[in-house]
Amino acid sequence: MKSAYIHIPFCEHICHYCDFNKFFIQSQPVDEYLRSLEKEMINSMEAAGHPELRTIFIGGGTPTSLSAGQLEQLLDSIRRILKPSESLVEFAVEANPDDLSAEKLNVLKAAGVDRLSFGVQTFEDDLLKKIGRVHKQKDVLVSFDRARTAGFGNISLDLMFGLPGQTIDHLGASLDTALALGAEHYSVYSLIVEPKTVFYNLMKKGRLRLPPQDQEAEMYELVMQKMNEAGISQYEISNYAKKGYESKHNLTYWSNEEYFGFGAGAHGYINGERTVNAGPVKHYIDLIDKCGFPYKESHRVTRNEQIEEELFLGLRKTAGVSKDRFFEKYGKPLDDLFPEVLHSLEQKGLIMNTDKNVFLTHHGKLLGNEVFQAFLGEL
The missing domain is CATH 3.20.20.70 (Aldolase class I)
Incomplete structure (x- = not known):
């Protein structure tokens, strides 16, 4: 859906x-x-x-x-x-x-x-x-x-x-x-x-x-x-x-789920592909008339990118990232993929890493960008 x-x-x-x-x-x-x-x-x-x-x-x-x-x-x-x-x-x-x-x-x-x-x-x-x-x-x-x-x-x-x-x-x-x-x-x-x-x-x-x-x-x-x-x-x-x-x-x-992005400048994420529509109104209209779709950019999201996005988007939620849900989507335990990052962030008091999920501490909410960036490029 x-x-x-x-x-x-x-x-x-x-x-x-x-x-x-x-x-x-x-x-x-x-x-x-x-x-x-x-x-x-x-x-x-x-x-x-x-x-x-x-x-x-x-x-x-x-x-x-x-x-x-x-x-x-x-x-x-x-x-x-x-x-x-x-x-x-x-x-x-x-x-x-x-x-x-x-x-x-x-x-x-x-x-x-x-x-x-x-x-x-x-x-x-x-x-x-x-x-x-x-x-x-x-x-x-x-x-x-x-x-x-x-x-x-x-x-x-x-x-x-x-x-x-x-x-x-x-x-x-x-x-x-x-x-x-x-x-x-x-x-x-x-x-x-x-x-x-x-x-x-x-x-x-x-x-x-x-x-x-x-x-x-x-x-x-x-x-x-x-x-x-x-x-x-x-x-x-x-x-x-x-x-x-x-x-x-x-x-x-x-939750890193998929969505359509309709309209000038809109971003979409459908069937594993991220798209960006043309922004200027006239350009958007011309592309629709010419080929039916207004994309100016498209990118097939790799598996590693999906996993990284799962982390830095999901950690925005107070509930954090569910380890069971992560395993269902990617077939690997979260702890096995990011052992050093998770340990480092936990030592700094920025996250809590429990059996069920990983989520930001109060201190982590104040330094959220530092937490999100820690996962980028790790895979």
Whole structure:
């Protein structure tokens, strides 16, 4: 059983930190893009033998930058081509707090969408302006209430820390506001300054003032503490949920399972092959018209690469990597493949290696990248 990610690369504005494939929606061929997206889904599902889907996730960009009519068109394509059935356990859409009208919410709800992910980032209006967001705290509160009224009982709030000018008090206040809303899920990520972003250009000019590394670590500790006190369980390095509300789609990635990637710039992993679609909208449309598929890159994943990915993706989960599941997939015991790495990481206090699984310690969560990199190239 597979999952499907669908990329909508359009935005009403471009955030200073975002390095995802995105374009200003004004003057873009949106309707033509949606038609090409439909063709890609048809061709890909046919080539894969029309597998049943376990999860569907529409991300971006900003999916809710589409008009209500365009959203309806997209969702109708999904219904006809992907044929979500009883096997579907999650149908999620990313939403922007400032463009989520009651009409759009009703369109999403009528199409079977059962999970919304709100890009909040912070509840501090001054910080929102600094990072290039145009919504304000009040927009989040209004949209959240509107979504509840529309019948959405599974809402995730995305927050960030380590932002320019952000203090521990700022983060604490945002977390308190977020938790008071009573969402089912929270994603809380540290800022990573990526190339080709506004923040990257500012950093190169020495004009980006970020919290020091020790303060960022303190912020992460605060996130874990507040979530724990609120009874929201951490199930992945940056993700927290009420019981039963973990992101089933994202667990597909962290469990190293396969998924379709539809749309401009989307990544897919089907039948052991990782693909990357062309990013520019016009290039994507032209490739679909020319050959039916928009791939700009494809890579057959070797067995050793699969095993390494199993480790550095699976260790993101609080539960870690199951040794039984690992043996089922690869036919070899995990301990036999990485004896020295596992011993070294355990000696450093970064992992726990039990009879059943390998998982990060609290200290390991703070130094996750060091743990993940330890497995790369070992085979």
